[in-house]
Amino acid sequence: MAAARAAGRPLVALESTLVAHGMPWPQNLETARAVEAIVRDEGAEPATIAVIDGRIRVGLDDAALERLARGGRAAAKVGRRDLAGSLLGGGLGATTVSGTLACAVLAGIEVFVTGGLGGVHRGAAQSFDVSADLSELARSPVAVVCAGAKSILDLPATLELLETLGVPVVGCGHDEFAAFYCRDSGLPLELRLDDAAAQARYVRLQRRLGLAAAVVFSNPVPAADALPRAEVDGWIAQALDEAQVQGIGGKAVTPFLLARLQVLSGGRSLAANIALVRHNARVGARLARALQAAG
Structure with a gap:
């Protein structure tokens, strides 16, 4: 990262939970490599963040990426609250959105690219299951490029809580809050900025x-790779029922649901996930360059 900064290349933070927990082997490693290559092709420097052997690493070499990808769910899932414990314990930790945001702020990185945000889980009125991603977004001065929030969540409640927390959500290439595998959520956004220079000006004003x-x-997600909402909702309902029957909760819910959706969709959800992450990487790298140009 020091060499990239010395060369004047803007940095783009990338999470590592997507590598360890979000996709199966070997697609996780292939996607991680492809995303980093896209960021470089767009003139920025990728900074995948993880905890490796008791140290926060900002920017991973290929060996570390492969270690995360092969480790899969054996890697600890590290959010903001888990960082100190993960450093104390050593070993391998994959940072979530909240963990990556906290580390990006420490490293002075302005742009973070991810797949989809965590948020308010369905049934949160009973379970109180709300992702730490949302509170971290409220205190992290970083531009986050994502495909909205994960489809498995309560999207209206997630968007409402982001508003309550003072986190602006800006449409990029669409007028609605993105729904991860699906383009349309039925939730309109008040502001849309498609141009990287305009996005950078907005961030600077903030x-x-x-x-x-x-x-x-x-x-x-690009239109060619998007999945129909009705189908996705059906798969999610089945996967949620299975999770309840099996007593799966807490941090294990999201990886379980994503894995079940891959099976129920015949691999289509994984293809959409890969497409949207690659698309986000391109948009995020262009934003990083525009922010650098804006000064």
């Missing part, structure tokens, strides 16, 4: 106003 929250750029 900072000049002293507003510490992240700016979320909701960038939908």
Whole structure:
């Protein structure tokens, strides 16, 4: 990372939970490598973040990427609250959105690319299951490019809580809050900025106003790779029922549901996930360059 900064290349933070927990082997490693290559092709430097042997690593070599990918769910899932414990314990940790955001702020990185945000889980009125991603977004001055929030979540409640927390959500290439595998959520956004220079100006205005929250750029999955909402909702309902029967909760819910959706969709959900992450990487790298140009 020091060499990239010395060369004047803007940095783009990338999470590692997607590598360890979000996709199966070997697609996880292939996607991680492809995303880093896209960021470089767009003139920025990828900074995949993870905990390796008791140290926060900002920027991984290929050997570390492969270690994460092969380790899979054996790697600890590291959010903000888990960082100190993970460092104390050593071993391998894959940072979530909240963990990656916290580390990006420490490293002075302005742009973070991920797949989909965590948020308010379905049935949260009973379970109180709300992702730490949302509170971290409220205090992390980072521009986050994502395909909205994961389809398995309560999207209206997630968007409502982001508003309550003062986190602006800006449409990028679409007028609705993106729904991960699906382009349409039925939830309109108040602001849309498709051009990287305009996005950068918006981020700079947020900072000049002293507003510490992240700016979320909701960038939908490309139309050619999007899945129909009705089908996705059916798969999610079945996967949620299975999770309840098996007593799966907490951190294990999201990886379980994503894995079940891959099976129920015949691999189509994984293909959509790969497509949206690659698309987000391109948009995020262009934003990083525009922010650097904006000064």
